[in-house]
Every structure is written in structure tokens, then in C-alpha cells.
Amino acid sequence: MTATIETPIASPGNARPDQERAGAAPHPRRWLGLSAILAAILLNLLDSTVVNVAAPAIRADLGGSLAALQWMAAGYTLALAVALLTGGRLGDMFGRKPVLLAGAAGFLAASVACALAWSPESLIGFRVAQGLCAAVMIPQGFGLTRDLFGAKDMGKAFAMLGPVIGLATILGPVVAGLLIDTDLVGTGWRAIFLLNVPVGAYALVVGARVLPAPARTDRSGGLDVTGMLLGGTGMSMLVFPLVQGRDGSPGRWPCSPGPCPSSRCSPPTSCAVPAPGGRRWSG
Helix, strand or coil, rough: CCCCCCCCCHHHHHHHHHHHHHHCCCCCCHHHHHHHHHHHEEEEECCCHHHHHHHHHHHHHHCCHHHHHHHHHHHHHHHHHHHHHHHHHHHHHHHHHHHHHHHHHHHHHHHHHHHHCCCCHHHHEEEEEEEHHHHHHHHHHHHHHHHHCCCHHHHHHHHHHHHHHHHHHHHHHHHHHHHHHHCHHHHHHHHHHHHHHHHHHHHHHHHHHHCCCCCCCCCCCCCCCCHHHHHHHHHHHHHHHHHHCCCCCCCCCCCCCCCCEEEEEEEECCCEECCCCCCEECC
């Protein structure tokens, strides 16, 4: 007596996306496509560190306060953090490849605008634009890497990300210092943003030709614009006093009610505030 056990076979239309990726053959030009993804990641890593090195040269050329210099770095990071989840959702809705290319093109345009900045305020605005474009571009890289490589080579692909990220983080300030010190064609600090042009152009050209087209998209959930605005407002309220709090008024936050009423207080020391238990706090 024999028993027959029937095992249901999933049809291609009912297969889950993770099953499709695991069973799919790797892309024939997957390593070239990975180089385009790494170039896009490199753009973000470079621009998150180079401004700190160029700050003295930027202030000597454009002027501005110390807080303005901090905003040139903090504005980029803040915009990136606020829009990162929304950027990932855009990739789900419209496809990772077109969203990555759109983010890289916007980042490239914002980099050129940073190089042409005429005031600290304009540079801060262009840096925020860079951060928003990076938030659209970066989340697509990891999904595209999984689309390019099969299950066998996926580990090798992700193993390359670590060294690239580490080297870019270390070499970014070094390259920025060399460019400023060399002063190519009189560009000075502006060269640190013009460096993004060849890197971004490579990501755009190679990515457009090699990266796989989106197989399916999911637009059912829409965008959580309210959540992004609330998160951005909360983080801005946290970052603003840390960056702007002491500019032009040593020792006091901008929300301070006024000058210290006691003649015994000397700047930058503020009035002592009674604390529970009889102790006194002084700022």
C-alpha cells in the first residue's frame, strides 16, 4: 500500500518577491551595476564630511557666523534624516532604478549650485537640497544590489560595501584638504563640490544602462507626508538650539527671557537658579 503526497507548486504569479530574488539568475553585468550604486553611495559619504574641512576657507570667502558654518553641515544631515524613509517609499512606488537616477541627477545639480554659492545662506539652502536628494538616492542602492545579484553572490556584493564606506569616510577629509590646498584653477573650496560632477555623471550614465528596470511597483499605501513633516519639525526643534543657541549671545539660549537681572552675574555666566532640595544651579 502506497500513499501519494501532493506538494503544491507555487505559480510564478503567486511567488513572493523574496522567493523571486532568491531563485533569479544574477544580472550579467552585475558588477558594473554595483559600481554605479557604489558611486551614488560615495556621493553621500563624501559630502557628509568635506564641509568640515573646508569651513575656514568658506568663511574666509563668503563670510558668515560660526552658526552658519555649522548649518552648512547640519542642514545636509538633517534633511537626509528627515526624508530618508520617504525616499525609500518612493522607490517602492515608482521603482528603484528611476528613483535612484532622479536622486543622483538632483544631487549633481545641487552640487554644482553649492560650487556657485554666493553667500552663506545660499550655500545652506543648496546643502539642504543635497540632503533631500541623497535621501531619495541612498535607500535604492541596497534593494538594487539584491536585484542585481543572485543568492549565491549577494554576500560578495554586500561585503564590498563595508570597505568602500570605510575608505570614503577616511579619504573624504583628506581629498577635501588636498583640493583646497592645491586650489585648482582658482576654485578653492568650491572644488570639493565640483568633485561630485564626475562621480555623479558616472552613476547616472552607467546606472541608466546597466541597472535593472523595475519589475513591479506598489503604490497602494501612498506617502506618509504628515509623518515626515512631524519628524522634520521635531528634529529641527532639537537641532536648532544646539547649532544656533550660542551664536551672538555667549552663554544664553535664544529662548532666554532677557539679560541677567543680577549685577553679580558676569558673562558668560547666567543667574543661579534654585533647585529642589536647597541646592542652586548656575549656568
